[in-house]
Amino acid sequence: MTDTALVYTPIYLGHDTGQNPENAQRLIALMAHLDREGLLAGRRIFEPDPAPFEALAAVHDPALIERVLEAADSGGRWLDGDTFVSPGSYEAAAYASGGALLAVDAALDDDPQRIFVLSRPPGHHATPDRAMGFCLFNHVAVAAQHALDHHGLERVAILDWDVHHGNGTQDIFYESGRVLYASVHQSPLYPGTGRREETGAGAGAGSTINVPLPPGADAGVYLGVFDGEILPRVREFRPRLLLISAGFDAHRDDPLALQRLTEDGFAALTRRVHDLARACCDGRLVLILEGGYHPAALARSVAAALRALDGA
Numbered sequence: 001m002t003d004t005a006l007v008y009t010p011i012y013l014g015h016d017t018g019q020n021p022e023n024a025q026r027l028i029a030l031m032a033h034l035d036r037e038g039l040l041a042g043r044r045i046f047e048p049d050p051a052p053f054e055a056l057a058a059v060h061d062p063a064l065i066e067r068v069l070e071a072a073d074s075g076g077r078w079l080d081g082d083t084f085v086s087p088g089s090y091e092a093a094a095y096a097s098g099g100a101l102l103a104v105d106a107a108l109d110d111d112p113q114r115i116f117v118l119s120r121p122p123g124h125h126a127t128p129d130r131a132m133g134f135c136l137f138n139h140v141a142v143a144a145q146h147a148l149d150h151h152g153l154e155r156v157a158i159l160d161w162d163v164h165h166g167n168g169t170q171d172i173f174y175e176s177g178r179v180l181y182a183s184v185h186q187s188p189l190y191p192g193t194g195r196r197e198e199t200g201a202g203a204g205a206g207s208t209i210n211v212p213l214p215p216g217a218d219a220g221v222y223l224g225v226f227d228g229e230i231l232p233r234v235r236e237f238r239p240r241l242l243l244i245s246a247g248f249d250a251h252r253d254d255p256l257a258l259q260r261l262t263e264d265g266f267a268a269l270t271r272r273v274h275d276l277a278r279a280c281c282d283g284r285l286v287l288i289l290e291g292g293y294h295p296a297a298l299a300r301s302v303a304a305a306l307r308a309l310d311g312a
Contacts (some may be wrong), residue, residue, distance in 0.1 A: 014088030162247025
């Protein structure tokens with residue numbers, strides 16, 4: 001049995017977005033590829049419960065949660081030009097946040113220490129009061145707040161390598177000194193946030209790190225940023241849990257961006273955060289799937305990341 005567990009449920013497929021790039025085929029292709037590659041055999045796969053209302057409300061305005069629920073119950077509708085709610089979307093999003101909660105609980109109980117949540121819809125664009133950018137609820141933020149509130153952690157770090165800036169995660173923790181948020185993302189690109197001078201405010205001054213990269217950046221550029229900027233700051237922060245907003249849309253084949261990473265690049269990033277977690281968090285590492293809109297490239301990249309976590 002491997003030491004890296006997965007969180008997955010077919011309920012995630014019930015978020016029906018039609019021809020939107022963020023659609024169920026992403027996870028269908030991913031799970032089929034992991035099975036073909038033998039990466040599911042002998043691996044613990046946890047099925048989550050839905051996040052309770054109060055866990056979502058710890059980072060979101062209750063009016064947002066109710067708006068998503070009402071949209072699903074009324075048969076579905078667009079919340080904005082990118083973000084659709086179908087009849088199954090509230091359940092899928094609640095189970096995605098629930099998967100993040102399960103992963104945090106397991107990691108902090110050391111059973112196991114490394115967990116990858118293979119969920120959808122993604123979450124890092126969801127702000128306290130707005131669903132946007134394919135995201136309904138912010139799962140990594142729900143997870144971080146749960147670790148602070150229910151496990152008594154003093155510090156949690158979130159690293160976001162999705163090609164788009166996680167504006168929602170930044171907004172939620174911008175004035176918190178207990179959560180370090182670090183993002184490496186393409187700029188210019190949706191949603192247009194994530195400038196270097198966005199570094200936090202109040203008690204959170206200095207706890208937000210943004211490294212915007214121009215189009216065409218490859219693994220060498222990303223690893224240079226991690227080694228030279230991100231990882232030293234995280235070590236200095238001394239978190240007790242490391243959460244990764246693991247988007248794979250910086251892949252060279254992805255249709256929504258212009259970066260040049262490959263599966264090998266994502267494996268190298270994963271080894272970096274694995275080693276970082278061992279050095280500063282007793283190995284406690286949770287990865288939560290964000291973007292990645294070329295299903296085959298996403299599947300290959302997640303497989304490479306899993307092999308890196310397994311020590312292959």
